[in-house]
Amino acid sequence: MGRFLRRGETSDDLRAMFLSGGRQGDVFYRDRWSHDKVVRSTHGVNCTGSCSWKVYVKDGIITWETQQTDYPSVGPDSPEYEPRGCPRGAAFSWYTYSPTRVRYPYIRDVLAKLYREAKAAHPDPVEAWASIVEDPAKAASYKRARGKGGLIRTTWDEALEIAAAAQVYSVKNYGPDRIAGFSPIPAMSMVSHGAGSRYLNLIGGTMLSFYDWYADLPVASPQVFGDQTDVPESADWWNAQYLIMWGSNVPVTRTPDAHFMAEARYRGQKVVSVSPDYTDNTKFADEWVALQPGTDGALGMAMGHVILKEHYVDKRTAPFEDYMRRFTDSPFLVEIDAATGTPVPGKFLTAADLGLEDEENAAFKPALLDASGAARVPRGTLGHRFSAADKGRWNLDLGDITPMLSVMDLASWDGQSAEISLPRFDLAPEAGQEHAGGSGVVSRGVPVVHIAGKQLTTVFDLMLAQYGVGRDSLPGHWPTDFMDASTVGTPAWQEEHTGVPPQQAIRIAREFADTAEKSGGRSMILMGAGTNHWFHSDTIYRTFLALTMMTGTQGVNGGGWAHYVGQEKVRPLTGYQQYASAGDWSRPPRHTIGTAFWYLATDQWRYDGLPANSLASPLARGTFDGRTTADCLVESIKRGWMPDYPTFNRNPLDLVDEAEAAGKDPAAHVVDSLTDGSLAFACENPDSPANFPRVVLIWRANILGSSGKGNEYFLKHLLGTDASVRAPQTPQGSRPVDMAWHETAPEGKLDLLATADFRMTSTTLFSDLVFPAATWYEKYDLSSTDMHPFIHSFNPAIAPPWQTKTDFELFGQMAKRFGQFAATHLGTRKDLVATPLQHDTPDAMATVKGQVPQGAPLVPGLTMPKLTVVERDYPNIYERWSSLGPLTEKLGMATKGVKYQVGPEIEALRRLNGATGDGSVKLDTDQKACEMILAFSGTSNGRLATAGFRQLEEHTGQKMAFLSEEHEGSRISFRDVQVQPRSVITSPEWSGSEHGGRRYTAFAINVEHLKPFHTLTGRMHFYLDHDWMQELGETLPIYRPPLDMHRLFGDAQLGEVGAHESGNAEVAVRYLTPHSKWSIHSEYQDNLFMLSLSRGGPTIWMSPQDAAKIGVRDNEWIESYNRNGVVVARAIVSHRMPEGTVYMYHAKDRTVDVPIAETSGKRGGIHNSLTRILMKPSHLIGGYGQLAWAFNYLGPTGNQRDEVTTIRRRNQEVQYR
């Protein structure tokens, strides 16, 4: 019809009409697309993404963002790193102008009133602050108001004044270690993190760890590799021929890089997904292994059983055996210890046992079994590492030694064996034996040799025994075949725990190993939080790592472990550390283990009472009897294994003054005072006001809405406000024996909580002061990750709007105010810093044979923490904060045992950044701090990398410098990374290589260039012989089921169906908090785009079966509670969920669509309202080989997967206020 009405050419069939002109109607979209500029920036969020983005700006307003696509190429035969990003990042600009943006500084009205009144009476801000916090009624009044609204605008001037006054007051009256800072994941914005950390370290404050606290640290990594975590970049997934995604939902949690997995399938990579639910990544998997949550270790053991049987016993796969001999502790000799009457695996045989005491560090040079039948000490052990005599011999070159995996393979073996006892923890506990748990003993034989008067076997022989792989002539209880479920280790046995058919376990084990054999090690396990957030994750992971070691995959491109949970690599590590620790001005910094800090500060220890021996092996010697895990923590701190701040029950500034007044060495003064009882460790009495943390500064974090395990305990005890804690405190008789018990638990320990953020979270809602922060599109900074090998930049698309400031600016201003008040109240002081025995230093040789000394005298740095006096120039904190101090040049910098001298770099920086009046390099802007970080790191400075390798060459006698010599003249400057993401330079700061454009894989340098691992033997460890590991029954990889919360804490029994007082049915289920598709932790979960694409508020996913039990339908309101608190959410009912398990995706804050709970009458909680901190003693070991502390390298984890919750349908008429 139109053809009659309008002019135009018509097609022959009259279907179409061709018109010209009329394009004015298009103008709208053309206008909308137009913009003034595009700025490169990224997102400083804890996702490991480190994606480079284009931020579009029009008329001075940020409009939207899309991804950059200009990463350096991966090469012609691989997919590229473009475009990297995810929907969350794509929604970021919403925050800039959103109604949840913090535009001005805020203070709670109660505190504002108190402070302004106090100020009228006390013009000195420090005295004004004292008059509030020292008046119990006043203090309680503002603490009780925390989290209940009433925030009012204040000025920057007033907010900084109060923050600085509170800190000066605390330093003066209690000590600088009563001030703590929490800001995680430096790699996601190094300068923003470092600026605050540098400030705190200059005043002597405490920086809290996060990697272990988040339970993202796989403790198995230090245990096995002697390394915090080192993993392949995502482009290396492409090189794998077999990929097991084990508890890692790659499309959701590694969104920018998931394509490498999807694409590698087209190369013929086989993909397996191990997950309790039918999850996003299962869509890509060739096989879905649906196992019971938390039982992964049993599957890992069974797979190891198959591989050991088929590749080491039935057949001998030469490349595997060769790898095991050279790079693992398999051939090392372990004494059979029959001291208690029951033979068990004991300690490593060392040079000292062989009569070689004259050798330096002989007790730390373990010996292996040589083909000759003799025990020989190979190079590369811990003892070699720190022995001047062994310079050039710290390497994995075996020389004329031929290590034997099994005693049985010795030509000279006489057929002797020993029947040893091994623990098992997979049994149902017997009635009345609750605290002994479901443990038992397996008896199995190992072939033995006698050397130096000891009965010995190899680690490999122990592994075969542990995995139940029998050989002819050995005594003990062995399975008949794979289908024998009667004993530990077989595929049939694991089915009883995991629900995985044995045939599937066998098949996957075979395929994993066969592919590794055919491809030279290109089988990979990509693991994640699903397997890493359990109480016993270290044991789960050790079963995985054992698989990668048995098949020779570590250090091979396309092979090995690929752990991606919270692991964000600060590629320019040395420069960052120097900046953030303020090591240029003072050393050592106060860095501590976050989990223990919060455990004590929030009084979760008062509710715990977990008997340490409930975790112990049935073969334990009783070390843990009569003690709680909290007592283990106290022991660890006092022994100097783990750090803790506040350290003592006295002000460390006063301790030095006292010592000097008495003319004593401060360290000696402390030892004497501890001995005579006039001084004690703060951890022995965390509820004494002398030992409270007083000020906590938080930036780049949301601890109260996200990472805080035991959220309700934080609110109650740390903050002193309303909370929904439901658990009773530990009754008498079950309490810690080494800690003081106050009948009334303190509430409101903290004087000041101050937070900088750009959006409102639980943390800002509960804070006394809120500083308005600049967003990631409003500042300069640096970003890097383990997912890709590039360093790139943040740049401001707009200046910080309203009254917002960058974190850098905030801490500069705070330093100025602090110095101003310090001039009156503090002056220059001397501070006594206690630090633990440190990894990668000779401290790791403090504990001979891992035998915990009893009754040894207090010797700082050996049997107790090291004590160092540090000068604090309090009035000049800002001057120090904003310039480079002298120690960098004087003492150099050390990373993982390699020292870096940066004379030329300092000189160049002086010209680039400018110098202060006394000639110090200026660090007074964020860009200058970026330049310093890049100039002082090997990954961004080829001269430093090469110098580091040359040093390692001298130490190891191996060629390595060529790895970076191609870049010796290269420097990556901040300007460079503003233009484009830049590939890093291979550096001894890491264990892999990018040499010649290859993909980064961890431990390539160890395996290819024979650099020892940073462990006791210098090899990867299956066996750990520390006393506490023996007590826990975890010397070898082992399956430990999830904690039984019913048995341990009286929580509901899994699967229990009951009736709530309302008459509604309830069901008890496993409560898991996997990472969310619609947020990165709590970031973005309040973002309107993400809420619009999801269910618009907190939800709990459950199976139709569980939903039916409680009569709930999709999208109905439910309440979920346990001893720790209560959560209100809506149900999502899906058959992709297994019966008996629910998911509340991490991290649902209480800020959006959370009603009042029926259970508590208070605001429904966050996902962490149902969790609580639990300590595992194996995480607390220090001072021994790879089990020695370093920041974020080792420490107790804030695990949270073992919880159980009870769920019911609630009243559907929800109330919000």
Add this chain to the structure above:
Amino acid sequence: MKVMAQMSMVMNLDKCIGCHTCSVTCKQAWTNRSGVEYVWFNNVETRPGVGYPRTYEDQGKWRGGWTLNKRGRLKLRDGGRLHKLSRIFSNPKLPGIQDYYEPWTYDYDMLLNSPAGEHTPVATPKSLLTGKDMKISWSANWDDNLGGSLETMDQDPLLAKMSEEVKAEYEKAFMFYLPRICEHCLNPSCVASCPSGAMYKRAEDGIVLVDQDACRGWRMCVSGCPYKKVYFNHRTGKAEKCTLCYPRIEVGLPTVCAETCVGRLRYLGLVLYDADAVAAAASVADEHQLLDAQRSVLLDPNDPAVIEAARAEGIEEDWIAAAQASPIWRLIRDYEVALPLHPEYRTMPMVWYIPPLSPVVDVVTNTGNDGEDANNLFAAIDKLRIPVGYLAELFTAGDPAPVELSLRKLAAMRSYMRGVSLHDEHDESIANAVGMSGAQIQEMYRLLAIAKYEERY
């Protein structure tokens, strides 16, 4: 022959991770404004599922697209313009806002401005339409990751059509993602439905647009589009739709959704087609023949006759070169792995899809065979976790054969390349089994797996 150029897209669903980055970048760039709060030019559906707006594929209800009249001629399913004019003020085939969803926000202000009170402040949901409190009960992506909700599974129009029963059971769970934009059809029923002549298909590149000056807001395009990819802006009173990012395309940039796709699964390119052949192709009686008919409308850009005819139509040399370099032609015609979405709507859609290859090896191995063996793989395609029948309802009007062939080619590529990357073994028999050569398989592999930026767009 009238040669015309069409800007087209292929999405490889086998690589889609369901992340919705495309949706968000598109929304931010184009529909992040009042009047179109509920509008997602690009959305991603979890299938099985009811889609957005819900049940849009049920043409028995919505009556979008074309059908054949008694004489075998194309007619709008919902009647021609006269019919539409007759009910221009009352259009019962228009999805209501509840079929899309009621957009909402939260009173975020309360987080900062709550006075001191008894409880922790909270932001509660408010309707963006009425400003009132609401309980959120539907969205553009409500059934995300459910693999079919028990509440709505019976409403998925495709499941209703399938002969095979799909059960919502843990052991049988399956899901995949379907990202959707406007199809920029060769035979657009939205354009044909518009009483104002405001909708048009650009002659140079085939992009279908709404003239914002000419649109009178009758919304017949919304009803006429079977994909429900034209939306009504309730503030301006005009129709709006995906523009294939023409302000970007015109300067040589890919669409926002394509460039920001982190699954790297979108291919963009020019294809040449014979405009004179469209009507006949869209009128083929047998719905199963529509796929071949549409393929035949597309012209080989390397054919000298086509090039000649294109020049005659005034198509520039660089456009012809672009059509020759286009990945679209290869995926649709050379490899025949890409398929159109709902060809039975007869609109000749020009956004095509490579179907997802769901877990296949376990199906084989569960039968006791070697899952890596190519022959076993092929035999197992019809036992896939995602039922072929479901995919066929999406892409081939229910005909399983083309879907199976496409999936077999993907399986063959994996099998062939495993030999290459593991043993440097080139087993031609695998390639031949799907009618390809090893060299072709390797070319396809480079396009699908390595997929460099320059190759995708």
